Amino acid sequence: MTSPAIQATLQRLGIPGLFDVHTHFYPEPMGTKVRAVFETAGPLIGRPWPITYRGSDEELVATLTGFGVRRFSQLTYAHKPGMAEFLNDWSAGFAGRFPAALRCGTFFPEPGAADYVVRRLAGGVELWKVHVQVGNFLVTDPLLDPVWGVLAEAGTPIILHAGSGPVATDCTGPGPVAELLRRHPRLPLVIAHLGAPEYADFLAMAEQYEHVRLDTTMAFTDFFAEMGGAFPAEMLPRLTDLGEKVLLGSDFPNIPYDYPHQIEAIEALGLGDDWLRRVLWQNAADLFGAGPDVTAA
Known part of the structure; x- marks a missing residue:
């Protein structure tokens, strides 16, 4: 599966591909249960959410890389005690x-x-995921x-879903x-979904704290706008100024539209090729490394 529009964008920007920091892969039966929550409009979803992409891990990775994604995450998240280490082994x-x-x-x-976070850091974990809505914890x-404290010291990024979308808790x-x-000002948080719908508050945190970043997951898409999560146009200059702190995210494969729509929606903002180049590739490549057999432009 390819996208001529994405390939044209990559060629124009002179980057080797997309670096998507917010994609999901799960062990079974967790994957089946997660998809069922979306497709039955579960209580934390709030509306129909048909998933576009299905298949084995191998098939989904092939689909993702076919769109020009050269590096990606495989985020899982624990929602009860005793679950995290099973997921960490699988990851x-x-x-x-x-x-x-x-x-x-x-x-x-x-x-x-x-203790297990320290062990996993020693084992090479590069990115953490925390989902307070699903986990139901503060x-x-x-x-x-x-x-x-450990992660602030280590400097390992954490993708944090703490915004109140799609359903507040x-x-x-x-x-x-x-x-x-305030307690841990050096904590390297990556705020998922740009913090939707509390965009202003989370942008302010990225402006105030050196190590706080944002990811674009689902932001600017038609689906997000229909959910009442449209990014306010008056905040675009602030997003432009934060260009070195914005990372591409998608939520693949749990999205109710084609993957290229996210890229097209970001490009349609018209924030300039330098901003786009950083968001689609360079910011994440600088943070995590370009990866195997890939040289950053």
């Missing part, structure tokens, strides 16, 4: 099978979390405080994250 195996994949990990507020949970929103950053 390590996935990265072993697919060298273009970032080595990812997750954690949960539970006794011993800091980032300020005391059981997580030693974990945040008592654990979502910018307030707890602002408190977390």
Whole structure:
């Protein structure tokens, strides 16, 4: 599966491909259960959400790379105690099978979390995922405080879904994250979905804190706009100024539209080729490395 429009964009920008920091792969039966939540409009989804891409890990990776994605993540997230290390074992195996994949990990507020996070860092984890809406916990949970301290010291990025989209809970929103950053100002958070729908608050955190970044996952797409999550046009200059802190994300394969639509929507913002070049490739390549057999432009 290819996209002539994406290939033309890559050629114009002079970059070797896309670097997508927000993609999902799951062990079974977790993958089947996650897809069912989306497709039945579960309580944390709130509306029909038909998934466009299906298949084995091998088939999905082939689809993703066919669109020009040269490096990608394989994010999982724990939602109960005792689950994180099972997922971390699986993720390590996935990265072993697919060298273009970032080595990812997750954690949960539970006794011993800091210990296994330290072990996984030593094993090469490059990116963490935390989803407070699904996990139903606050980032300020005391059981997580030693974990945040370890990760602030290590400098390993954490993709954090803390915005209140698609459905708000008592654990979502910018307030707890602002408190977390007051405690750990060097924490390298990557705010998923640009923090939708609380864009202004999360942009302010990226402006204030040196190591806070944002990912574009689903932002600017027609589907997001229909959900009431349209990015305010008046904030685009702030997003332009944060160009070195914005990373491409997609939520592949759990998206209800074709993958190229995300790229087209970002390009349609008209924020300039230098901004686009950084978002689609260079920012993540600088953060994580260009990967095997790829030389950054």
